[in-house]
Amino acid sequence: MATSVLDPRNLVDIQARPKRSATQILSWVLFLASIALYAHFSSVRHRENSEDRIVPSAKQLVQGIQSSVFHPAEEDDDLDPGATRWQQIRHSMIWKDTVASGSRFFIAMALLVPAILLGLHMGIFPYFGAFFLRYVLFFDKIVALSLLPILFIVFGIDEWSKIMLMVIGVAPTLILDTCQITRAVPREQIVKAFTLKCSNLDVAYRVVFPQILPNVINSVRLSLKPLALFLFAGEMIASTDGLAYRIAIMRRHMGMDIIIPYLLWVALLLFGLDTLLRFLNRRLHPWL
Amino acid sequence: MALAAALMQEELPIARKRRCEIGLKGVSKTYRSEKGETRTVLSAVNLEIEAGEFVVVLGETGCGKSTLLRLILGEEPPSFGSIQVSGKPVKQIDARCGYVPQKYSLFPNRTALQNVMFGPRTAKYPLMPWLHPGFHAYRKELKTEATQQLLRMGLRAADANKYPHKMSGGMQQRVAIAQALIMKPSVMLMDEAFSALDPSTRISLQELVLDIWREQRPTMVFVTHNVAEALFLGTRLIVLGAYSEMMGGKTNVIADMHLQRSDLPYLERRHTKEFIELQSYVEELSYGISCQP
Numbered sequence: 001m002a003t004s005v006l007d008p009r010n011l012v013d014i015q016a017r018p019k020r021s022a023t024q025i026l027s028w029v030l031f032l033a034s035i036a037l038y039a040h041f042s043s044v045r046h047r048e049n050s051e052d053r054i055v056p057s058a059k060q061l062v063q064g065i066q067s068s069v070f071h072p073a074e075e076d077d078d079l080d081p082g083a084t085r086w087q088q089i090r091h092s093m094i095w096k097d098t099v100a101s102g103s104r105f106f107i108a109m110a111l112l113v114p115a116i117l118l119g120l121h122m123g124i125f126p127y128f129g130a131f132f133l134r135y136v137l138f139f140d141k142i143v144a145l146s147l148l149p150i151l152f153i154v155f156g157i158d159e160w161s162k163i164m165l166m167v168i169g170v171a172p173t174l175i176l177d178t179c180q181i182t183r184a185v186p187r188e189q190i191v192k193a194f195t196l197k198c199s200n201l202d203v204a205y206r207v208v209f210p211q212i213l214p215n216v217i218n219s220v221r222l223s224l225k226p227l228a229l230f231l232f233a234g235e236m237i238a239s240t241d242g243l244a245y246r247i248a249i250m251r252r253h254m255g256m257d258i259i260i261p262y263l264l265w266v267a268l269l270l271f272g273l274d275t276l277l278r279f280l281n282r283r284l285h286p287w288l
Numbered sequence: 289m290a291l292a293a294a295l296m297q298e299e300l301p302i303a304r305k306r307r308c309e310i311g312l313k314g315v316s317k318t319y320r321s322e323k324g325e326t327r328t329v330l331s332a333v334n335l336e337i338e339a340g341e342f343v344v345v346l347g348e349t350g351c352g353k354s355t356l357l358r359l360i361l362g363e364e365p366p367s368f369g370s371i372q373v374s375g376k377p378v379k380q381i382d383a384r385c386g387y388v389p390q391k392y393s394l395f396p397n398r399t400a401l402q403n404v405m406f407g408p409r410t411a412k413y414p415l416m417p418w419l420h421p422g423f424h425a426y427r428k429e430l431k432t433e434a435t436q437q438l439l440r441m442g443l444r445a446a447d448a449n450k451y452p453h454k455m456s457g458g459m460q461q462r463v464a465i466a467q468a469l470i471m472k473p474s475v476m477l478m479d480e481a482f483s484a485l486d487p488s489t490r491i492s493l494q495e496l497v498l499d500i501w502r503e504q505r506p507t508m509v510f511v512t513h514n515v516a517e518a519l520f521l522g523t524r525l526i527v528l529g530a531y532s533e534m535m536g537g538k539t540n541v542i543a544d545m546h547l548q549r550s551d552l553p554y555l556e557r558r559h560t561k562e563f564i565e566l567q568s569y570v571e572e573l574s575y576g577i578s579c580q581p
Contacts (some may be wrong), residue, residue: 018552055555084546186391186392189394189395191387192387192395192467193395194380194382195381195382195383195385195386195387195471195473196328196383196411196467197383197410197411197469198404202410202414206406211395285378285397287397287398287453
């Protein structure tokens with residue numbers, strides 16, 4: 001039987017069965033509380049100083065969003081006054097930064113595909129495992145950010161150092177994770193496959209890989225945040241565009257009216273990508 | 289005596305003419321733990337299994353039944369001795385043996401039909417089959433064959449498109465048998481294939497396996513710890529005992545006996561005096577339990 005959300009005893013009742021509506025309401029409470037808290041602090045600060053930029057008001061935030069979405073960055077030229085809304089968006093600061101950061105992000109994700117395949121091989125081919133495992137385990141413990149100076153020397157301060165920081169930061173964990181997922185495939189499946197005339201590559205790519213793919217996609221989903229973290233670190237240190245670059249620039253000008261929308265935009269992008277991967281996982285693997 | 293009659297060799301003159309399908313010579317298997325301790329599971333096993341025999345391996349937990357199967361399959365090498373299947377030494381797992389384990393026998397990402405089609409398709413078109421000109425015609429032909437195989441196993445046509453997680457344990461094992469049989473292996477190895485099933489499903493699958501064996505006569509090696517199942521299915525019974533240092537390197541095969549076949553259904557046969565007597569004898573032999581008052 002469904003239990004009431006208003007009864008405080010239910011908060012610590014393992015056997016409680018909240019109603020669907022109660023679950024929905026509860027899931028939004030913290031969002032609403034955060035907004036209310038922010039609005040309260042903002043109004044308190046604005047009562048003291050109407051020009052306060054530390055906790056911008058709703059009006060300032062809307063202005064900040066408008067200037068990010070419809071106006072070009074400071075370093076870019078202005079558009080003709082007769083430009084359409086779409087042209088304004090395409091020429092805007094947030095569009096430019098999103099494209100710059102997005103392309104770095106997706107190139108790094110593409111470069112992680114070989115890491116997944118290496119993890120698969122390490123998990124299934126014993127000699128591969130013996131050759132790589134200890135090295136990758138050791139490499140995984142190196143703090144990727146400490147490699148940044150070396151990356152700048154090797155790849156220069158352009159795109160590749162930032163992309164390689166993301167790849168080097170996430171690849172070892174992804175390799176080890178894929179290796180573990182591969183090793184969790186029941187031995188019976190592999191034995192059975194060999195009795196069905198499969199070759200070694202057939203077993204790896206037609207039996208094991210399709211089975212581990214959903215878990216590997218989940219692993220990639222969990223790596224989205226570390227990827228973004230390394231991207232932001234790289235962009236904040238050496239970049240001329242990108243979402244993190246803009247946040248770093250705005251910090252100097254105390255531009256919280258831009259920083260806050262940017263932070264929410266980044267979170268929204270990552271949330272959207274995570275949702276897309278979850279959706280793809282469900283659609284591509286109806287057997288789960 | 290009824291017991292002696294039950295242990296009679298079936299079709300002895302024909303059996304003599306059959307070739308040896310599986311041969312084990314002085315096979316031992318010892319495992320070494322990380323601490324360096326050794327544990328012998330199988331010791332000095334000599335077996336000759338003739339083509340078309342239905343051999344059931346029986347014994348208590350840890351006596352080496354499944355290890356014996358893994359050695360025949362080529363999943364593990366023996367510590368000593370040699371194993372031959374179809375006249376060739378066993379070095380690795382290959383398609384000479386069909387295999388039906390207790391669980392995880394189906395690929396979870398494929399439907400029942402795809403599971404059955406997987407083996408022949410992979411054997412004929414190993415990589416990127418859609419690039420081969422004859423692939424689509426072959427796939428159509430194979431689909432018909434696989435569907436027939438599933439129907440033969442007692443599944444409905446509608447079950448063909450079900451994924452394993454939507455099937456009951458019994459259905460999964462039927463598909464697993466079809467998946468193995470479509471490869472037409474000369475040897476079928478079944479490792480406690482029906483252990484996890486409810487009694488009625490188990491009986492119907494036992495009867496199905498017997499029907500298949502009567503029709504196609506593959507050499508069967510069936511591992512179980514269920515005495516009644518062993519006596520109902522087998523034409524030959526091998527009882528293994530747990531190895532101990534007291535044996536001093538002697539074999540842990542306690543008994544190797546031929547059984548008389550009967551065409552009676554399971555439920556009728558299990559109530560016959562011979563069956564009860566034999567069951568009691570084998571239980572005492574393998575587990576040291578006497579069912580007689």
